[in-house]
Amino acid sequence: MAAVAVPKFVDLQQDAHAAHADAAFAAARSAASMHFAKGLINTPAAADQITADAAGATNLLDLMDVDLTLWAVSGSTIEADLGTVTYVITISAAEDYTSSPPVAATLALAP
Secondary structure, eight states: HHHHHHHHHHHHHHHHHHHHHHHHHHHHHHHHHHHHHHHHSSSGGGGSSOOHHHHHHHHHHHHHEEEEHTEETTTTTEOOOOTTEEEEEEEEEBBBBBSSSSOOEEEEOOO
């Protein structure tokens, strides 16, 4: 019976980690969208914008409602080691309030 229970438990852990990463990505997208919408009304200082670098990733992580003991900034990415997989949220394009029309930050999640 244990031979059946252990693989099932491992699968549930991997599913839970993937769900956690999906939730964090949703939090990142929501935070970026709300930040951008607020910025359309009152453009934030350059230091507070979500940019494709460590400063922008830090700004985004500060806006996200996630466990900061799991997620950390590395360059233009926010990463977490969940189980045996490293999940990475990448900022591939920065907010741009000067273009016409303005452009929100572009994010991607990779396991």
